[in-house]
Amino acid sequence: MTETDEAAERLTLMNAGIEAMIPVAHRMGVRIVELDRGRVVGRVEPAGNTNHIGTIYAGVLFTVAEILGGAIALATFDPARFYPTVRDVTIRFRRPARTTVHATAVLADDVIEAVAATAEAAGKADFALTAVLTDADGVVVATTEGSYQLRSHGT
């Protein structure tokens, strides 16, 4: 497979996984559209998700951001050995979201290495993840800061 094929296959698998594991998020139309080690982008459309004034509901923006923590953990660390859990999330609403929203989260290489080393040694490791949510014009509509924990299976 080419690199492009591999990337497409990773996305297909991740979105199928979300559909199976978190169907309520999949039903909102939340999709992962970019997925690499240390970088993930989610997307959600207004259709079916707006309130009476035409803006995407707070709980939907929360979901497209929160889900990145699990997705980036699975794409960055060894999913056969570790699974992610969420501890807390703060979401700040900046602007009304009326168009397609993309949520982007990144883990720097040094953070990845530190988290992997701690998880290896202790069986678990906390990591913080910031997500930035932008509308179709690139305007930041919300930001989130989440605390997640990577845990060894069986702990």
Added chain:
Amino acid sequence: MTETDEAAERLTLMNAGIEAMIPVAHRMGVRIVELDRGRVVGRVEPAGNTNHIGTIYAGVLFTVAEILGGAIALATFDPARFYPTVRDVTIRFRRPARTTVHATAVLADDVIEAVAATAEAAGKADFALTAVLTDADGVVVATTEGSYQLRSHGT
């Protein structure tokens, strides 16, 4: 009408309002089950809302808590003059939620009076709202702290 009839009618109207105004929350089965001046309780069931390990998804717990800010504002202040908006919410996940979850939020009388006075004078007023989410055994599964703003229509 008796007081009980009035309370039931308030709930019916509020849930019909949520269905019309935030259909995505209504589709999750989020319902307001108690609604009084200064006190509101929401409920959500696991059915359709769990993840692959049988616990209610984070975004659903967020929704049943976040929605209380709007509901309590509409029940406590004059909805003909003021509407609520959400600015930020922090949610802390404490325990897995595997059963029916109730989310409860309260505004003390002195807070209500201060918010009403500020909104009257300035056309808007911020208020903070804490919600406590408990499962069917009364165990706290999550808590939220939200910042909302009450605004005059037309501002």
